[in-house]
Amino acid sequence: MTSNSLQNLYKKKTHNSRRSYGKSVKIFPGGISHNIRFFRPYPFFVNKARNKHLFDVDDNKYVDYWMGHWALILGHSPTVVVKSLDKQIRRGTLYGTANDISIKLGEIIKKSIPISELLRFCTTGSEATMYAIRIARAVTKKRIICKTIGGWHGFNTDLMQSVNYPFEIDEGKGMTGAEGDFVESIPFNDLDRSIKLLNSVKEDLACIIIEPVLGGGGCIPADINYLKGLEEYSKRNNLLFILDEIVTGFRLNFGSVCSLYRLNPDIITLGKIVGGGLPIGVVCGKKEIMKVANPVENRSKEQLCYVGGGTFSSNPLTMTAGYATLNYISKNRQTVYNKINKLGDIARIGLRKLFSDYRLKTKVTGTGSLFLTHFLSNKVDDIMNANDVSLSDNETLAKYHFSLMTKYRIFFLPHKMGAISAVHDVKDIQNLINATEKIIESDTLRLRRKH
Ligand SMILES: Cc1ncc(COP(=O)(O)O)c(C=O)c1O
Known part of the structure; x- marks a missing residue:
């Protein structure tokens, strides 16, 4: 799938968000109230959130890994x-x-x-x-x-x-x-x-x-x-x-x-x-x-x-x-931290194995319940600091996150690390890994393979 057809698919699924963004941009600089919340062509607008899900104004339901700027350790609106x-x-x-x-x-x-x-x-x-x-x-x-x-x-x-x-x-x-x-x-x-x-x-x-x-x-x-x-x-x-x-x-x-x-x-x-x-x-x-x-x-x-x-x-x-x-x-500290930290391990290990099986140059970083995939580039072979992150292939990362969002309803704020909450489960992580594999298979990302 090309970037254009991915954007067309997103637009098809987010008519109401597009309208909201049209109004929003007349009120707020850039149409948003926090710089990083914008992504192209326009962000979807949320009107409900519960447990691990965000619901947008077009009734799309996303599994959320942004989790309110990583603040929501128990998920959205826990009882x-x-x-x-x-x-x-x-x-x-x-x-x-x-x-x-x-x-x-x-x-x-x-x-x-x-x-x-x-x-x-x-x-x-x-x-x-x-x-x-x-x-x-x-x-x-x-x-x-x-x-x-x-x-x-x-x-x-x-x-x-x-x-x-x-x-x-x-x-x-x-x-x-x-x-x-x-x-x-x-x-x-x-x-x-x-x-x-x-x-x-x-x-x-x-x-x-x-x-x-x-x-x-x-x-x-x-x-x-x-x-x-x-x-x-x-x-x-x-x-x-x-x-x-x-x-x-x-x-x-x-x-x-x-x-x-x-x-x-x-x-x-x-x-x-x-x-x-x-x-x-x-x-x-x-x-x-x-x-x-x-x-x-x-x-x-x-x-x-x-x-x-x-x-x-x-x-x-x-x-x-x-x-x-x-x-x-x-x-519930034992249950909560054992769960989210273990899910973090499963995500990191699973994604690393997947990218390695496909001989793709990536590095999955993080610890505990935090994780992020970096796509390496001609300029950088490892991720040790923010400079390496800047030199990595951020365009591909944005495309990866956008594909997850558009095709699989899995939400990472493009470019940003994901946070697992106590209401995520192993199936969510497996779905994320499976979706990532389908994205790789479809060659949407046009990834560079290791020689
Ligand atoms: C490490 C760190 N310090 C400070 C802040 C600023 O917090 P706030 O957005 O609540 O002003 C953030 C926000 O993401 C952060 O990640």
């Missing part, structure tokens, strides 16, 4: 969350005051992540990382923050550096151009080169912020020794080590990767899963560090680091959904 929200919504949606339900969610996070001695809720992950680095600057009285090349920490201005290829060029317009003076970008998973770069700015270095799995940058787990090396460097040089666990928090295990990898960061940022499907960001940290954001003790501007939270922080709906989710997983 435990729906029931709790149903009660809460009658008791108020936004108090704008201190409330007890935030204590319940706070306690469960605190109990499962030892370094979260104090935490602050906010409304998005982008806010959480913005606050985290502000705290680091406040505590260390240094200015430079270090992030990895291809690392994604949300749309806050300070961290909009070296996100997209070519990494050395500013991330779009609207920046002063000076933000980069206070960011050092280091090569992911390359400790020696990273340390050399860190040494070059050591005098003014406030923190290192890193994702344990490069998520938006291509689903690449950090090497444990790389993380440990950066943590040791931070301790040795009195800077803060920040783990951005907005994707990995409660995704790979109950709590943080710290207990899996024996890490001891100063700050952890959370989001996604801990909101139970509603908007959230969380900054968690050691007491000694978080106390700088205590507005009761720090009376003057000279003492206080402002970590707002915002109008919707600790809103009772998010707190309720987050607590219902974590409480459920906590009670």
Whole structure:
């Protein structure tokens, strides 16, 4: 099937979405409210989601692996969350005051992540990382923050550096151009080169912020020794080590990767899963560090680091959904993580075997319930970092995801990693592998074979 006939098939199945997109584009720049949600010719418009399925306005039903930007570990609208929200919504949606339900969610996070001695809720992950680095600057009285090349920490201005290829060029317009003076970008998973770069700015270095799995940058787990090396460097040089666990928090295990990898960061940022499907960001940290954001003790501007939270922080709906989710997983943690991590293994192993049987140059990356297939190219033979991802055959990846969506109703947001939830099952993964085989057989992707 050619790209054109695939697009025609998509258009035939998505008349109503096409109409919706026509309206949407008159309201929103590009017709969307998050840049990555657009794909060609136009995205389908969803009006219902339940368990593992998305339903669009043309009544197409998709098995969803995007899962709300990887946030929905229990699937769409799980009963435990729906029931709790149903009660809460009658008791108020936004108090704008201190409330007890935030204590319940706070306690469960605190109990499962030892370094979260104090935490602050906010409304998005982008806010959480913005606050985290502000705290680091406040505590260390240094200015430079270090992030990895291809690392994604949300749309806050300070961290909009070296996100997209070519990494050395500013991330779009609207920046002063000076933000980069206070960011050092280091090569992911390359400790020696990273340390050399860190040494070059050591005098003014406030923190290192890193994702344990490069998520938006291509689903690449950090090497444990790389993380440990950066943590040791931070301790040795009195800077803060920040783990951005907005994707990995409660995704790979109950709590943080710290207990899996024996890490001891100063700050952890959370989001996604801990909101139970509603908007959230969380900054968690050691007491000694978080106390700088205590507005009761720090009376003057000279003492206080402002970590707002915002109008919707600790809103009772998010707190309720987050607590219902974590409480459920906590009670079923063995079942949930055994299941999703095993399904992740089956997907990765199955897809690797399939591509290898067909002698196709790919690399399936990921860990736990996260996975992504990369199509290798003349320019890149392996996937170790975001630069490799950028040089891989992304056009073929988009076509692969689009074929899955159009012909087999299996949804990955084109280019993005997939996340398995507790409501997926082995049959779904087998269907994904079978669909991938049919796509290969049909030569839709025109793939390069190994010699
Ligand atoms: C690792 C990481 N940090 C931060 C963010 C930003 O979170 P939000 O989209 O809630 O602002 C994301 C979003 O995908 C993320 O993957």
